[in-house]
Amino acid sequence: KVSNRVLIVGNDTQYYDLLSKCGSKFDILTLKRIQDLADFVLKQKVELVLLITDENFIQDVDRLKKLKQKSEFANIPIILIDNSPYPIPNNIQLAFQSGANDYIKKNGEEIELVARIELAIKQQKHNQELYLEMINQKELLGMMDKMSLFMDRADNSFIIFNPNGEIEWANEGFNRLYGYSLNDFKTKYGRTIFEASKNSEISSKVEQCVKTKKSVNYVAECQTSSGEYKWIQTTFTPIVSPLGNIEKFIAIETDITKLKETEEALNQKNEYMIALTNHLKSSNALLEEQQKEINAQYKALEEERKKSDDLLLNILPFEVARQLKSKGEAKPRSYKLASVLFLDFVNFTKITQDLPPKDIVHVLDSYFKEFDDIIEKHFIEKIKTIGDAYMCAGGLPLSNRSNPFNVVLAGLEIQNFVRGFQPDVYASSGLKWQCRIGIHSGDVISGVVGKKKYIYDIWGNTVNLAARMQEEGEIGRVNISEVTHEYIQPYFECDFRGKVETKGGDMVNMYFVNRLKPEFSLDNYGIVPNEAFTKIMNSL
Numbered sequence: 001k002v003s004n005r006v007l008i009v010g011n012d013t014q015y016y017d018l019l020s021k022c023g024s025k026f027d028i029l030t031l032k033r034i035q036d037l038a039d040f041v042l043k044q045k046v047e048l049v050l051l052i053t054d055e056n057f058i059q060d061v062d063r064l065k066k067l068k069q070k071s072e073f074a075n076i077p078i079i080l081i082d083n084s085p086y087p088i089p090n091n092i093q094l095a096f097q098s099g100a101n102d103y104i105k106k107n108g109e110e111i112e113l114v115a116r117i118e119l120a121i122k123q124q125k126h127n128q129e130l131y132l133e134m135i136n137q138k139e140l141l142g143m144m145d146k147m148s149l150f151m152d153r154a155d156n157s158f159i160i161f162n163p164n165g166e167i168e169w170a171n172e173g174f175n176r177l178y179g180y181s182l183n184d185f186k187t188k189y190g191r192t193i194f195e196a197s198k199n200s201e202i203s204s205k206v207e208q209c210v211k212t213k214k215s216v217n218y219v220a221e222c223q224t225s226s227g228e229y230k231w232i233q234t235t236f237t238p239i240v241s242p243l244g245n246i247e248k249f250i251a252i253e254t255d256i257t258k259l260k261e262t263e264e265a266l267n268q269k270n271e272y273m274i275a276l277t278n279h280l281k282s283s284n285a286l287l288e289e290q291q292k293e294i295n296a297q298y299k300a301l302e303e304e305r306k307k308s309d310d311l312l313l314n315i316l317p318f319e320v321a322r323q324l325k326s327k328g329e330a331k332p333r334s335y336k337l338a339s340v341l342f343l344d345f346v347n348f349t350k351i352t353q354d355l356p357p358k359d360i361v362h363v364l365d366s367y368f369k370e371f372d373d374i375i376e377k378h379f380i381e382k383i384k385t386i387g388d389a390y391m392c393a394g395g396l397p398l399s400n401r402s403n404p405f406n407v408v409l410a411g412l413e414i415q416n417f418v419r420g421f422q423p424d425v426y427a428s429s430g431l432k433w434q435c436r437i438g439i440h441s442g443d444v445i446s447g448v449v450g451k452k453k454y455i456y457d458i459w460g461n462t463v464n465l466a467a468r469m470q471e472e473g474e475i476g477r478v479n480i481s482e483v484t485h486e487y488i489q490p491y492f493e494c495d496f497r498g499k500v501e502t503k504g505g506d507m508v509n510m511y512f513v514n515r516l517k518p519e520f521s522l523d524n525y526g527i528v529p530n531e532a533f534t535k536i537m538n539s540l
Contacts, residue, residue: 004121005045009034010052012083015113022114034063041072047121049078051100057084057091061098068099075128077101077120134242157232157253163246165193165206177232177255179225193251197234198222205236209249213240219256231260259301266297326397332447338395339407339441339484340458340466341380343371343414346475348388351431359425363433364388366423374413378406383458393458396446401540404441404487408513411437411478412527419476438469440481465502472500472510482509491520491533 005027008015019026031040034051041049053060064080067073080100082091095103101120104113157174161167170182178185189196194203199220209216215237222232233256239248273290280287327333345351345367352360364385371390372382380394380403392410395403418435442462448454465481473479485494494511502508515526520533529537 004047004118005029006048006050006117007031007037007040007044007046008050008052009037010050010054010081010083012052012054015050015052015081018113019117025114026117034060038067038070038073041076046076047124048117049076050081050117051078052081052083054083055085057082057088058094061094061100064100065098073099075124077124079104079116079120082106157251159251159253161193161249161251163248165249166191167193167196168248174253177224177230177253178222184225193249199234209236209238210246213238213244213246219260229257230255231257262297262301266294266301269297270294332445333397334443334445335396335399336443337399337401337403337441338393338444338458338462339403339439340393340444340463341391341407341411342438342467342470343390343411343435344470345388346434346436347431351433355425363423363425367418367421367433370417370421371414374417375410378410379403380406380410383456393444396444396458402537404439404484405491405537407439407441408478408480408484408488408492409516409527409529411439412513412515415476415478416525416527434475436470436473436475437478438466438471438473438480439478439484440465440469441484441487461504465508468500468502468508469510474512478513480511480513482511485509485511488513491517491536493517493526 004025006019007029008019009031011032016028016030019028029044029046031037037049051060051064061080064078068078078100079102080095080098081104082088082095083106084091088094092103101123102116104116155173155176157177158171159167159174160169167182167186170185174185175181180188185196193206197220199205199218201218202220205216205218215235217233217235219231219233221229223229233254235252237250237252238246239250241247273287273294276290277287355363368385368390371392375382375392378394379398379400380392381396383391383393385391392407393403394400394407394410400406415435415437418433421433423433440462442460442465444458444460444462446456446458448456469479469481479497480488480494488494493514493516495514497510497512499507499509515521516529516533518526520530520536522528522530
């Protein structure tokens with residue numbers, strides 16, 4: 001069980017002794033002066049502060065008031081213990097006005113003090129949970145406002161209703177499913193779910209959804225504009241506000257006509273089997289075989305149902321769905337600082353000229369899987385592979401200021417891996433698998449492109465310069481631009497290697513990265529950073 005960390009501020013050791021009797025319930029820290037409280041809390045996480053005042057009661061509550069105005073103190077509960085030797089007018093009022101969560105006069109009961117400490121900590125944790133829940137609900141509601149574009153591209157029908165059940169919006173999948181525009185559908189069948197639905201239990205289903213605040217499922221047979229009958233499975237979901245009110249309903253409809261037909265055929269076959277069993281009890285072998293077929297078909301039906309449900313959860317590409325969840329939209333985004341890494345294998349054509357295609361793919365897969373593991377450790381996003389080339393970038397889609405260091409460390413680790421890895425496929429040319437790596441840091445644009453299959457990619461001169469660094473690199477080395485070098489040079493050993501002309505005619509300085517400086521390295525090769533380096537990166 002995790003102990004609650006309590007900080008006692010003051011010179012009276014009585015309360016330290018008292019709380020120490022509680023065993024592992026509290027992790028007790030002490031501080032002599034309230035003047036040091038600000039710096040202490042920035043370095044140490046505490047769940048509660050026990051502030052003991054003496055004859056300086058007025059000065060202490062004034063200091064407390066100023067501290068509570070700082071964001072890092074706003075959510076820390078503070079219990080003020082009044083040890084002042086003489087009466088102070090309105091001392092309780094002054095304590096609460098200063099931001100204290102509770103006030104206790106000296107020589108209070110031990111049980112009461114412990115109970116009030118536990119209550120203050122419990123209340124603070126409860127308030128934090130409520131706050132996080134409200135934030136999550138707000139993000140969910142905001143996300144729904146931006147989903148219509150992607151709903152339109154889904155095969156399923158999406159319908160949004162207001163709290164009264166009136167139809168407000170439908171996607172293109174709705175038009176394809178029913179053959180009606182939304183206005184024509186409302187004119188023919190009605191404007192509410194109660195009028196339009198062909199399910200006889202729709203009222204009770206909606207009532208259940210409202211009561212439980214959870215999704216309900218139902219099936220109904222509907223007629224399209226062409227006269228065709230379809231079986232529709234509907235998932236009806238409430239969108240609930242942080243206050244518990246239903247803001248909207250969303251209906252996701254799937255055409256399960258083929259599944260129903262299969263189910264009906266299976267039911268008929270099952271009935272036949274029952275009749276056959278009653279009349280041909282001696283044909284056990286045949287009946288068992290038929291029963292196995294039925295079970296297999298039922299299993300296939302359940303698998304189809306599962307695929308249908310999984311489809312609803314995967315109507316959008318992963319990257320688009322992830323961006324919508326974290327950012328609320330999937331528009332192109334600019335990054336002022338990202339670091340791009342390009343890698344290619346030297347003499348790839350010669351090495352692989354005699355290898356079967358499956359062996360080429362096998363070796364590349366072995367390397368690229370390891371590269372994927374390495375960049376993931378360094379918070380780097382894989383962009384794509386083209387043939388024997390590998391491209392990744394740090395500082396996106398989540399921005400961070402440490403991306404030049406992360407990408408350079410990944411480059412050193414990749415080169416170290418390539419040097420020590422021996423593929424299990426022999427190349428008749430006798431050439432070794434070796435690679436060049438180039439890195440450049442700067443601004444890029446990222447976005448999602450494509451129509452039927454979305455692709456996450458990045459663009460900009462930074463990408464071109466990173467590719468140029470790779471082209472001008474050497475086997476087994478990490479070649480970086482001057483821009484990247486300016487970021488990392490205090491912590492890495494680098495060699496200047498001259499200038500290279502870019503496609504635009506500019507001259508760019510290049511550097512080889514040899515290793516981390518010894519004072520920042522955990523290993524002898526300068527690849528693994530130590531704790532001192534990690535602390536510096538975390539402070540960026």
